[in-house]
Amino acid sequence: MKKLFTLLLSLGVLMPALAQNEQWTNLFDGKTFKGFKQLNGQAKYEAKNGVMIGTTVANTPNSFMATEKEYGDFILEVDLKVDNSMNSGIQIRSLSTPEYMNGRVHGYQVEIDPSDRAWSGGLYDEARRGWLYPVEENSAAKKAFKKGEWNHYRIEAIGTTIRTWVNNIPVTYLVDDMTAKGFIAFQVHAIGKDQKEGTQVMWKNIKIQTGSQMRPRPLDKTTPVENYTLNTLSPQEEAQGYKLLFNGKDLNGWRSAFKTTAPPSVWTVESDGTLHVNSKGGKESGNGGDILTNDQFGAFELVFDFKLTEGANSGVKYFVDESYNSGMSAIGLEFQVLDDDKHPDAKLGTEGNRTLSSLYDLIPSDKDKRSVKKIGEWNRGRVIVYPNNVVQHWLNGIKVIEYVRGSNIYKVLVAHSKYNKWPGFGMKAKGPILLQEHGDSVFYKNIKIREIK
Secondary structure, three states, X not given: XXXXXXXXXXXXXXXXXXXXXXXXXXXXXXXXXXXXXXXXXXXXXXXXXOEEEEEOOOOOOOEEEEEOOOEOOEEEEEEEEEOOOOOEEEEEEEEOOOOOHHHOOEEEEEEEOOOOOOOOOOEEEEOOOEEEEOHHHOOOHHHOOOOOOOEEEEEEEEOOEEEEEEOOEEEEEEEOOOOOOEEEEEEEOOOOOOOOOOOEEEEEEEEEEOHHHOOOOOOOOOOOOEEOOOOOOOHHHHHHOOEEOOOOOOOOOEEEOOOOOOOOOOEEEOOOOOEEEOOOOOOOOOOOOOEEEOOOEOOEEEEEEEEEOOOOEEXXXXXXXXXXOOOOOOXXXXXXXXXXXXXXXXXXXXXXXXXXXXXOXXXXXXXXXXXXXXXXXXXXXXXXXXXXXXXXXXXXXXXXXXXXXXXXXXXXXXXXXXXXXXXXXXXXXXXXXXXXXXXXXXXXXXEEEEEOO
């Protein structure tokens, strides 16, 4: 019997039967808005023939048809269709309280995006932190949404993990602990003065699983992870081979640059689990110097969160070569960490190649200012080095640089930079990861890496 079951399952014969055995509860009865309430804007909502229809109205803010009941852990499935000129979303674990922006709806939003940007299924933090998971890192997912057609969404919110699928293609894997429970709501986005009112977004077959009903999907091990919980690894990240470079408790695994001794005292692990390079007057490597990992890396994906103070300068370097005697900071390829507005180094170099997230003194980052967090807020950096020497810099989920290490263009850039006196600059097969001490107060957390085979 077991062999027969396995054979039938492999052939897909049992899948419809298994799906039918899942227990679902209808969230929307298809006829009325019983159990719902409209919040914030005055967009028009109708229930017709089993479909929830939202219609845009001029001169009103974002509108939300929200459940009266709050949900913590759940699995939600819904079919939706949207006018190609619109933007919409599904709020989950969201809140509306008088003390927060006079009742403005805020919380996680699963994006409905028919534009060419193609971020459908991505996760946005409405009226709070902004984008948590743009879909740029998941190129396959950007092709999942079908314009002008009905699309099927699946959302799993279980514990600190939120996963989404569009037409059964996995889109996001978010780990975050800011809000554990809240309402579910269906958004009609506000329209601008140049947009016509009367465009529509529609939802149907809205159903939910909670408690013992839930049947979450297994890990796929491929969907990129955005993990905002402090210094942790999710099961998906562990399956992908990530390891923490900073444990939030001490600097085990790190050393001083040009030495084998422990990191200098200017680097402190704070009680909140963050790593702090303290302010000592803004002099490069003048207060103990940089810190490096004991381990070395070739092809890898490095993730790190950083928080700048006003006017601060630091950097994250890779393929560091300590045989170069610079007299100050150790030499390597650098993801620039800088306050572009207040630090003078942003105005030096060539065409902005010393600004935030740039490949320092070589390639300026192509970033939208809207994707840069304010001073005092956390930004997320990512450096990916592929085995074929393609290198990428990412800032807050957006790719800002791509180059080929060792290419002719790379060699020309190095020849016209401050690095031209270092033979073979940036071309080591492996090197440590470095955090730069530049005499300014900067914080780091969630530093993790995986090796790419």
